[in-house]
Amino acid sequence: MSFTINELCTNCWACEPLCPNQAIYEAKPHFLIDSRRCNECEGDYPDPQCASICPIEGAILDSSGQMLNPPGSLTGIPPEKMSMNKI
Amino acid sequence: MTDSIGFGHHQHACTTNNCTTPLAENIREQVQNHPCYSEQAHHYFARMHVAVAPACNIQCHYCNRKYDCANESRPGVVSELLTPDQAVKKVLVVSSEIPQMSVVGIAGPSDPLANPEKTFATFKELAEKAPDLKLCLSTNGLNLPQYVDQIAQYNINHVTITINCVDPVIGAKIYPWIFWQNRRIKGIKAAEILIEQQQKGLEMLLERQILVKVNSVMIPGINDQHLAEVSKIVKAKGAFLHNIMPLLAKPEHGTFYGLTGQRSPTDSELSALQDSCEGEMKMMRHCRQCRADAVGMLGEDRNQDFTLEKIESATVDYQAAMQKRITVQAQITAQMTEKKEQQPHYVQFIPLTSIKRGLTKQKFVHRPILMAVATKGDNLVNEHFGHAKEFLIYEASHTGVRFLRHVKTDLYCHGDDSCGEGETALQRTIHALTGCEVILCARIGYGPWEALVAAGIQPNNDHPYEPIEEAVEKVYKEMIIAGKLDEPLQQQLGA
Known part of the structure; x- marks a missing residue:
C-alpha cells in the first residue's frame, strides 16, 4: 500500500515536509515516494497529506494507479480547455 | 502637503480633506531607498528577488504552478530555484556588482511562508553578511500570523500581503482551494479562512511596527x-501603500483565468480604480509585477547576467562590497535630497494665468494629456526611443505632473511568429502607447519619428538628460502656449 509520484511532478517541495513517515524524497527528475515507508497517512491524518497539498492534477497516484487529484479537480479548469495549455 | 517619499509629483487634484496625508518621518526614512515602495527611489535604487520558496499552500486562479519560461515576466515565474546557501551567495555577488542594490526580497516563486525553513535560513544569513540590505517578503497571508514573530526577529521590516478581497463569496471565485491544518479546503470556507488569516496577519505586523504594503x-x-472597500479597510488598519495591479491572463499562461477567457483590465480601467482609491491611501503605480527572481533596477531584469555558475565561481570581499554600497547609496540619497530642496514646489505649476497673458482670461481651459517617457533610470529622459524596453506614462494637467503607469514594449515572446500577429516591434510599441500625445526620449531615428507622427504621437527629443517631471512640465507649457490644448470652457462645462 503506497502512493506514487509521477513525471507530472514539478518538484515544488510542498509535500516533502508534510509526510508523517518521511517517505517522500527529492530525486531526479522528480520527487519519489519510498513505498516501504508510505502508509497513505492511515492512522496519522484523515486525509493523505501529500495529495492534499499537491497543486498538480494527476501527479500523485494511489496504489491502484488512480489519480488522487484528477484533471479539473484542483484548478477548476475544464479538461477540454486544458489542451490549450501545451505551449 | 508635501509628502516627500517619492510621490512628490503626485500631488494632483488635492482639493478635499480626503487628501493623502504626509507620511510619518520614520516611514519616509524606511522607504526612501526602497525601489518597490517609493516611486522616487525606483529611479535610482535596485532590488533583487531570490527564488528559494517553491511550495505554496493555496491556489489562485491567476497562477499556473507548472509555468517556467525565461521570456516571461510576471510574478510566480522563475527559471532557477535556489537553495538558501546559493541565494545568499547570489545576493552577495550581485550586490557587489550593483552597488545601488538596497533591497532583497523573497517573493516566491510561491509563498515564502509556506517554505519557512528556506525563507528564514536565507534571511538569517543575509542579516549577518549584508546587514545594510533591507529585507522584505511577499506572502498570500495564510501562514502570516504563525510567523509574524520570526519576521520581526530577523528584522524583515517590509512585508507585502496580497489581499484580493475581504468577502469570501468573492474569494471563492479567486481561490479554488487552500491547504489548512492538514486538509485541502475548497470554496467559500477556504476563502473565509484565508481572509481571516490575512487580516489577522496584517494587524499583527502593524502592532510590531513592520511596514505593510498590500497588493491586490x-x-x-x-x-x-470590491477593491475600493479593500483599500479602505487596509488603510484604516494602517497599511501604508496599496498596489492595485492588473490581472495578467492569457491562454498561453495556462491559468484558470487565462483558459476560461477572463479578461484583464484596460489601462484606463486600472488608472480609474487607482484614482478612486487614492483618497483612501497612497497608491503605487510604478510596480512592474516582477518575476520571483528579478535582479536590478525595477524596469530591467539582469538575472540572466548572474547564472549559478557565475555566482559559485565568484569571489567577493563582502565587507568591501558593503562599504561601497553604503557610499554609493549615501551619494544617491544626498542627490535626491538636494534635488528636492532645489525644487521643492516645481510640480506645483506656475498659475496658468501667467502663461496665458495676452489671451482673454477664463475663455479656455487646458485639457490634461498623457506623455510617454523613455528612460533608463536616474529619473531622467535618457533613453533612445528604439532602445527603450518600457515607457513611463505621465499625465500633465493644470494641477501638475503625475506618474500613471509603465508600458512594456518588450512584450512576452518577441521574435516568435505566434506573438503580435505579424506586427513589427515598432507597431506594437505604437499600439502600446495609444492615448499618449507626446513621447519624450533622448534620441530617436527618422523612421520611428515619421511612424509616431502618423499615429498621432508627437516625438520630442528636445529635453535629453533632463529630469522627467521637469521635461514633461516644460512640454506641457509649450503646448499650452502654442494653443494646442485649448478647449472652449463651455464645452468643458457642458461635458
Whole structure:
C-alpha cells in the first residue's frame, strides 16, 4: 500500500515536509515516494497529506494507479480547455 | 502637503480633506531607498528577488504552478530555484556588482511562508553578511500570523500581503482551494479562512511596527468593484501603500483565468480604480509585477547576467562590497535630497494665468494629456526611443505632473511568429502607447519619428538628460502656449 509520484511532478517541495513517515524524497527528475515507508497517512491524518497539498492534477497516484487529484479537480479548469495549455 | 517619499509629483487634484496625508518621518526614512515602495527611489535604487520558496499552500486562479519560461515576466515565474546557501551567495555577488542594490526580497516563486525553513535560513544569513540590505517578503497571508514573530526577529521590516478581497463569496471565485491544518479546503470556507488569516496577519505586523504594503490583483467582473472597500479597510488598519495591479491572463499562461477567457483590465480601467482609491491611501503605480527572481533596477531584469555558475565561481570581499554600497547609496540619497530642496514646489505649476497673458482670461481651459517617457533610470529622459524596453506614462494637467503607469514594449515572446500577429516591434510599441500625445526620449531615428507622427504621437527629443517631471512640465507649457490644448470652457462645462 503506497502512493506514487509521477513525471507530472514539478518538484515544488510542498509535500516533502508534510509526510508523517518521511517517505517522500527529492530525486531526479522528480520527487519519489519510498513505498516501504508510505502508509497513505492511515492512522496519522484523515486525509493523505501529500495529495492534499499537491497543486498538480494527476501527479500523485494511489496504489491502484488512480489519480488522487484528477484533471479539473484542483484548478477548476475544464479538461477540454486544458489542451490549450501545451505551449 | 508635501509628502516627500517619492510621490512628490503626485500631488494632483488635492482639493478635499480626503487628501493623502504626509507620511510619518520614520516611514519616509524606511522607504526612501526602497525601489518597490517609493516611486522616487525606483529611479535610482535596485532590488533583487531570490527564488528559494517553491511550495505554496493555496491556489489562485491567476497562477499556473507548472509555468517556467525565461521570456516571461510576471510574478510566480522563475527559471532557477535556489537553495538558501546559493541565494545568499547570489545576493552577495550581485550586490557587489550593483552597488545601488538596497533591497532583497523573497517573493516566491510561491509563498515564502509556506517554505519557512528556506525563507528564514536565507534571511538569517543575509542579516549577518549584508546587514545594510533591507529585507522584505511577499506572502498570500495564510501562514502570516504563525510567523509574524520570526519576521520581526530577523528584522524583515517590509512585508507585502496580497489581499484580493475581504468577502469570501468573492474569494471563492479567486481561490479554488487552500491547504489548512492538514486538509485541502475548497470554496467559500477556504476563502473565509484565508481572509481571516490575512487580516489577522496584517494587524499583527502593524502592532510590531513592520511596514505593510498590500497588493491586490484587479480582476474585472470579480473584484474590481470590491477593491475600493479593500483599500479602505487596509488603510484604516494602517497599511501604508496599496498596489492595485492588473490581472495578467492569457491562454498561453495556462491559468484558470487565462483558459476560461477572463479578461484583464484596460489601462484606463486600472488608472480609474487607482484614482478612486487614492483618497483612501497612497497608491503605487510604478510596480512592474516582477518575476520571483528579478535582479536590478525595477524596469530591467539582469538575472540572466548572474547564472549559478557565475555566482559559485565568484569571489567577493563582502565587507568591501558593503562599504561601497553604503557610499554609493549615501551619494544617491544626498542627490535626491538636494534635488528636492532645489525644487521643492516645481510640480506645483506656475498659475496658468501667467502663461496665458495676452489671451482673454477664463475663455479656455487646458485639457490634461498623457506623455510617454523613455528612460533608463536616474529619473531622467535618457533613453533612445528604439532602445527603450518600457515607457513611463505621465499625465500633465493644470494641477501638475503625475506618474500613471509603465508600458512594456518588450512584450512576452518577441521574435516568435505566434506573438503580435505579424506586427513589427515598432507597431506594437505604437499600439502600446495609444492615448499618449507626446513621447519624450533622448534620441530617436527618422523612421520611428515619421511612424509616431502618423499615429498621432508627437516625438520630442528636445529635453535629453533632463529630469522627467521637469521635461514633461516644460512640454506641457509649450503646448499650452502654442494653443494646442485649448478647449472652449463651455464645452468643458457642458461635458
